[in-house]
Amino acid sequence: GAGVSQSPRYKVAKRGQDVALRCDPISGHVSLFWYQQALGQGPEFLTYFQNEAQLDKSGLPSDRFFAERPEGSVSTLKIQRTQQEDSAVYLCASSLVAGQQNEQFFGPGTRLTVL
Amino acid sequence: SQQGEEDPQALSIQEGENATMNCSYKTSINNLQWYRQNSGRGLVHLILIRSNEREKHSGRLRVTLDTSKKSSSLLITASRAADTASYFCATDTNTGNQFYFGTGTSLTVIP
Numbered sequence A: 001g002a003g004v005s006q007s008p009r010y011k012v013a014k015r016g017q018d019v020a021l022r023c024d025p026i027s028g029h030v031s032l033f034w035y036q037q038a039l040g041q042g043p044e045f046l047t048y049f050q051n052e053a054q055l056d057k058s059g060l061p062s063d064r065f066f067a068e069r070p071e072g073s074v075s076t077l078k079i080q081r082t083q084q085e086d087s088a089v090y091l092c093a094s095s096l097v098a099g100q101q102n103e104q105f106f107g108p109g110t111r112l113t114v115l
Numbered sequence B: 001s002q003q004g005e006e007d008p009q010a011l012s013i014q015e016g017e018n019a020t021m022n023c024s025y026k027t028s029i030n031n032l033q034w035y036r037q038n039s040g041r042g043l044v045h046l047i048l049i050r051s052n053e054r055e056k057h058s059g060r061l062r063v064t065l066d067t068s069k070k071s072s073s074l075l076i077t078a079s080r081a082a083d084t085a086s087y088f089c090a091t092d093t094n095t096g097n098q099f100y101f102g103t104g105t106s107l108t109v110i111p
Helices: none
Strands: A005-007 A010-013 A019-024 A031-037 A044-050 A053-056 A065-068 A075-079 A088-095 A110-114 B005-007 B010-014 B019-024 B031-038 B042-050 B055-058 B061-066 B071-076 B085-092 B099-101 B105-110
Touching (some): A005 A088, A010 A019, A019 A110, A031 A075, A044 A075, A044 B099, A075 A088, A088 B042, B005 B085, B031 B061, B031 B071, B042 B071
Parallel strands (some): B010 B105
Antiparallel strands (some): A005 A019, A031 A044, A031 A088, A044 A053, A065 A075, A088 A110, B019 B071, B031 B042, B031 B085, B085 B105
């Protein structure tokens, strides 16, 4: 089906390594969100894109986190110099129209483990 | 930090019974959504209720919203084993672009 896909599904990194997580939203979806979900917790908002514009990055936990969506479709979340506390599932979601007032469609997530 | 909190944290019921879970949030919202998460299907949208609505139904789901108390409830009627999952409320804000999930209620429906 034409849902949201994420890759890789699992990533193991050594502390200090850089990682890049990819999100392919549903074609034509304007809005794209990234979330971080720790074990046993709800997803935590990281950042929001409307087309290629990053309108909100207030949830990024540090300047080691960087996200981009250069052509308004695929997005990449990059984490530099990974730390153990970065271990979590990273979820991507897309929505048909702009804003937060609509149903979001989630990908399966990337489970990041930092050793 | 998360905007919402669900109550109870965990709920276990027999198949056929109703399940009620509650959500409280902190700031003014435009809408509140409920999502379900299980290992098989990931996070799935269930229902959206706007701030000017008080109740909404979708199949076996009934959602209420009380903006004066900043709270919502999700009722699942005639539960099935397949309803076993974690349920999250989620809210936008009318001051920015953030989207906040609650802490979740883990529901177990025993066949």
